[in-house]
Amino acid sequence: MSEAAVTEGDVAPRDEPGTSVLVRGYRAFELLFSVHAKLARREAKDDLRRVLTAVVLAFVAVALLLFALTLGHVALVLVVQRRLQWDFATSVGVVAGADVAMALLLLLVTRSRLSAPVLPETRAMVKKAASVLRG
Numbered sequence: 001m002s003e004a005a006v007t008e009g010d011v012a013p014r015d016e017p018g019t020s021v022l023v024r025g026y027r028a029f030e031l032l033f034s035v036h037a038k039l040a041r042r043e044a045k046d047d048l049r050r051v052l053t054a055v056v057l058a059f060v061a062v063a064l065l066l067f068a069l070t071l072g073h074v075a076l077v078l079v080v081q082r083r084l085q086w087d088f089a090t091s092v093g094v095v096a097g098a099d100v101a102m103a104l105l106l107l108l109v110t111r112s113r114l115s116a117p118v119l120p121e122t123r124a125m126v127k128k129a130a131s132v133l134r135g
Helices: 021-084 088-113 120-134
Strands: none
Touching (some): 021 088, 021 120
């Protein structure tokens, strides 16, 4: 097993004895900003996946229910009309009211899925860093 030669680009440059506090402070700030950016990218990726999943699930649910609801509406209107001996318009109105109630329930579920805050760790880290920089 041979050891690879270490080139000058492989070794992190060390601060020279005369390096100013300003340069070291800049390097520390650059490192801190780099960590913040990596965390923000990771959180954004996770949040995007969560939101896309919610959108896809909502779309699939609507597509699957569309056909069933169409046939179900026709059957339900006929059942309501025959059972309760109401006219056709009243039966259609009752079925439409039930649809509105179901739609509101689905919107509440969708809202709860999307209610989590976006980038919570990144925002907390930025607030903490800002308070440290302010003094």
